Structure formats: C-alpha cells, structure tokens
Amino acid sequence: MKKLFLILSVMSLMVFSACTQLYTTTINVEKPALGDTTEVFTYIAGKDIFGDIEVIGSIEVNTNSQKDCNMQKFENDAHDIARAAGGNALIVQEIDLQFTCLNFTGHIAKITYAEDTALIDRKSLKEIWSNRFDPIEGIYESTGPNLKNMEVGVLKNNTGGYSLIYLNGTANEYRSLWREGNLKAKLSNTGAINTFKTTWLEHNRTYDTGYLISFSDGIMSLINTESEINQPFIKMYPTQNSFTSSSGSGFAISEQGYVVTNHHVVEGAESITVKGVNGDFNQPYAAEVIVTDQRNDLAIIKIDVGDVDIEPIPFQLKRELSQVGNEVFVLGYPLRATMGDELKLTTGIISSRTGFQGDITAYQISAPVQPGNSGGPTFDMNGNLIGIVNAKHLGAENASYSVKANYLINLFELLPEEMSLELMNKAANSSLADLVESVRNHVYIIEVD
Known part of the structure; x- marks a missing residue:
C-alpha cells in the first residue's frame, strides 16, 4: 500500500x-x-x-x-x-x-x-575650452578594467561644480541608450579640494548617488567604497600643445601702434595677430611683444600698421586710486566661439581696492568677465582707464580682477619711443553709450598661435 x-x-x-x-x-x-x-x-x-x-x-x-x-x-x-x-x-x-x-x-x-535638452558633442566642448582654461576641464579616458576605453568630457557648470559628458565607450549591450553628448554624471562640491560628490549614470541608465570623483595631476578617479570601485581616468585632452590658437583682448595706447594686453595672453606666442584696428575686423595686423611685466601680468605689443593711421586715443590713464563703490565698465571679446566677435560690454562697481588674496596691484570689480576678456580695459564712468582685466574668481559670482592702470607707467618708460602719460580724455561727462562708442575702435582682439 x-x-x-x-x-x-x-x-x-x-x-x-x-x-x-x-x-x-x-x-x-x-x-x-x-x-x-x-x-x-x-x-x-x-x-x-x-x-x-x-x-x-x-x-x-x-x-x-x-x-x-x-x-x-x-x-x-x-x-x-x-x-x-x-x-x-x-x-x-x-x-x-x-x-x-x-x-x-x-x-x-x-x-x-531622459534626454538632455542640449547635447554637447566633442567638437562643441573643444570650442568652449578654446576660449578659457580650467585645470580640471578636458577629455578623460578610463584605463581600468571596469570601464575600459570609456571617454567623458568634464565641463564646468554654472553652480561651481562640473558635469561629465558621455563621448564614447559604454558597454556594447547598452549602446542604443547612449548618444555622444549625453549627461554621464553630475559633480557637486565638497569640503575637500578637487573632490566632488557624484551622481553617476550606469551603462543601463540607472543612477547611483554613492560615488565620489577626485582630480589630481591629470588623473580623474571614480570611487564607490560600497561597490569597491576605484576607476582611474587619464586626461587625454587638452594636451600641452592642443590649442593651436587662443585669443584675448587688448587696447591701443598710442597712434604709433602700441597695444596693452595681459602677459598671460601673449606668453610663449609664436605669432600674434591683432584685429579691430579702427573698427576694421577684416584686416588683421601682425604684432610683436615689446615689453612685459610678468609679475603684474601686463604686456605691451606693437602692431605693424604700415600706412594706416590709428585714430587718436580718446581716453586718459587715471593715476589716482578709484574708490570702492565707483561704477565701472569693461570692454572685450569673451568666448568668441559661442558669443561672436562683436565687442561686449559689462558693468559693475569697484568691490575692493585689493585683488585676489589681498593683492594690492589689482581691483576687485563686480563687472562679469569671461575667458577672452583678459587684457581688455576697465574704465570709470568718466571714461578714464583705471585697469586691465586679467582674472576672475572661479568660486564666486561676479568677482573679477583688474590690474590697476598706474602699473603701466613703468612699462611706458621702457618703450623705445616716448609715450605721453596724459592721454586726452575726449569722452568725459558723457552717457555710457557715448563712452563706449568713443573707445570701441581702440579695443582689439588679440589672437595668439
């Protein structure tokens, strides 16, 4: 049974x-x-x-x-x-x-x-970087086994952190989910230098907020202690000689072709081209460095204008210190790849009579500046030259720096030709629009190879 x-x-x-x-x-x-x-x-x-x-x-x-x-x-x-x-x-x-x-x-x-509202491809990233320098930004390629040959672009965003842009190299089975220019990760600041809390998108487009990313000496490290991930990426672009050309701003100080800009704009240049003389951007002029002041980030170059007569200089250099709260305006040619070649105006005030970390050679101003503004003039509302833009604070909003104009005087004395220090101010007591109009033909694009 x-x-x-x-x-x-x-x-x-x-x-x-x-x-x-x-x-x-x-x-x-x-x-x-x-x-x-x-x-x-x-x-x-x-x-x-x-x-x-x-x-x-x-x-x-x-x-x-x-x-x-x-x-x-x-x-x-x-x-x-x-x-x-x-x-x-x-x-x-x-x-x-x-x-x-x-x-x-x-x-x-x-x-x-989810798709990004604006895909940023490799070409667009390089155009953005050609007009500015941030030691973290660039293209990185993974070298470890987990994400082998993945390429990402690191781009500074408006919040002070960075975004990682996918360029190439996701796992084969997930390629249909990715396009060049997709957001790969968001990096937020922490209290540690060059270390960021990271929201990372995996191959299958799930996201994990448990990552950290750190940067050091051209290496980006992707870290997740819970998953025991420590994935290195090496910086592949820009290399030391990646940018065949860059640009800044400058301005005329004499009818003989002398132009002021920053030392860092022309440092190491093999050739210098100036555009915008007398308002003509179709006629480039070759230029050479005449004298520099590396300590104060100043340089005077001279253009070979041939038979062209440069219009008389309509402003004067202000020797006296300006006061905190004085209104100022800045002219220059920032971010030309995306903003074009038209002269750009920004306005603000003098926030401090000392610059970064208390530098007595510079003003801190609230007028916004961008890469490409370097070497451009800073004027007060009487049309006096009070400074030369040379930097911005990456960790603060509307904190820009302008070398005080009276530091040009020593450079004038080193020129082979005598330079008048009392340039005529033809635009005093004018409206802002008239002030800009009076000086615009003397503010130039400086291209460097």
Whole structure:
C-alpha cells in the first residue's frame, strides 16, 4: 500500500509539473507591439532609472517544469513577451532561488529615457575650452578594467561644480541608450579640494548617488567604497600643445601702434595677430611683444600698421586710486566661439581696492568677465582707464580682477619711443553709450598661435 501511495505521489508531481505554465502575463494597459529589433532591458526593482516609467503589466516566469535550465532563453522569451505588449523593460520584483533554475516575477514597463535638452558633442566642448582654461576641464579616458576605453568630457557648470559628458565607450549591450553628448554624471562640491560628490549614470541608465570623483595631476578617479570601485581616468585632452590658437583682448595706447594686453595672453606666442584696428575686423595686423611685466601680468605689443593711421586715443590713464563703490565698465571679446566677435560690454562697481588674496596691484570689480576678456580695459564712468582685466574668481559670482592702470607707467618708460602719460580724455561727462562708442575702435582682439 505504501509502495502504491509513493507511485501515485510521484505521478501526481509529474502531472503537476507538466501542467505548470512557464510564462504567465497580465496586461493592464494596452500598447502597440514594438518591433522585433527594439531592445528590451532587464532591471532589478529598487534601482533608480533616469527616465519616466509606465508599468503596463506583469509577468511570472516559472521554470519548475523545465529539464534544461537555460536562463538566457527564459529571459529572451520574457523580452519577446514584453515587446509584444509594447514594453521595452522588465523590472524584476521577486526572485525564487529554491529550485535548480530560478523563478522570477516582475513588471512589464515602457520607459522613456531622459534626454538632455542640449547635447554637447566633442567638437562643441573643444570650442568652449578654446576660449578659457580650467585645470580640471578636458577629455578623460578610463584605463581600468571596469570601464575600459570609456571617454567623458568634464565641463564646468554654472553652480561651481562640473558635469561629465558621455563621448564614447559604454558597454556594447547598452549602446542604443547612449548618444555622444549625453549627461554621464553630475559633480557637486565638497569640503575637500578637487573632490566632488557624484551622481553617476550606469551603462543601463540607472543612477547611483554613492560615488565620489577626485582630480589630481591629470588623473580623474571614480570611487564607490560600497561597490569597491576605484576607476582611474587619464586626461587625454587638452594636451600641452592642443590649442593651436587662443585669443584675448587688448587696447591701443598710442597712434604709433602700441597695444596693452595681459602677459598671460601673449606668453610663449609664436605669432600674434591683432584685429579691430579702427573698427576694421577684416584686416588683421601682425604684432610683436615689446615689453612685459610678468609679475603684474601686463604686456605691451606693437602692431605693424604700415600706412594706416590709428585714430587718436580718446581716453586718459587715471593715476589716482578709484574708490570702492565707483561704477565701472569693461570692454572685450569673451568666448568668441559661442558669443561672436562683436565687442561686449559689462558693468559693475569697484568691490575692493585689493585683488585676489589681498593683492594690492589689482581691483576687485563686480563687472562679469569671461575667458577672452583678459587684457581688455576697465574704465570709470568718466571714461578714464583705471585697469586691465586679467582674472576672475572661479568660486564666486561676479568677482573679477583688474590690474590697476598706474602699473603701466613703468612699462611706458621702457618703450623705445616716448609715450605721453596724459592721454586726452575726449569722452568725459558723457552717457555710457557715448563712452563706449568713443573707445570701441581702440579695443582689439588679440589672437595668439
């Protein structure tokens, strides 16, 4: 009797197993089927996905009746079911490991992956960097095994942190989810220098806020202590000689072709070209460095104007110190790659009579400046030259620096030709628009190779 009971029990188990359904689906939202080539991705519940998720049904995969445990086939079949229901993702909710082959239940979902409003490709990044220098910005390539040959661009954002821009190298199975210029990570400042709290987008576009990124000597390190990740990236661009040309601003101080700019604008230049003489930007003029003051970041160059007569200088150099609160304006040619070659005006006040870290040679001004403004003039509202723009504070809003104009006097004395220090101010007591109009033809673009 016991033997018969045992035989019947085994037979019942076999019948039950044979009747167990491998795939059970419930569809709650009707969607048109997706094409056979549409990729479906599997996610584990609890992971944050960078996009909008619409659950359209559920699926249960029960493998108890299967002799061969081919999980890849089971997953592919589940993807086909999801695709036929209009879904492009499976979000696994539960996994049963009690049997030789695992069972799982999950949601069939339609995910609309978040796209950036403006993709920034490699070419656009290089154009941005050509007009400014930040030691962290650039293109980095991974060197470790986890993200081998991935390329990202590091771009400073408006909040003082950085964004990582995907350029190339995600895992093959997820290539359809990425385009050059997609956001790869957001970096937020911490109390440690060059170390940033990071929200990192994984290959499958889930995101993890548990990362840190640090920069040191051209190496970017991606760190996640929980996952024991320490992935190095090496800076590949810009190299020391990547930028074949750069540009700054300058201004005329004599009718003989002498032009003031910053030392750092022309330092190491093999050739210098000046544009905008007498307001003509179609006629470039070659220039050479005549005298420099590296300590105060000043330089005087001279253009070969030939038979061209430079218009008389309409402003004068102010010897006396200006006062905190005095209104000022700045002229120059910032970010030409994106802002064009038209002269740009910004206004502000003198915030301090000392510059960065108390530097007595400079003013701190609130007039905003950008890369390309370097070497441009700072005027007061009487049209007097009071300074030469040379820097901005990267960690503060509207904190710019302008070398005091009276530091030019020593350079004048070193010129081979006598320079009049009392330049005539033809624009005193004019409106701001008239002041700008009176001096605009004397503010130049300085291009350096």
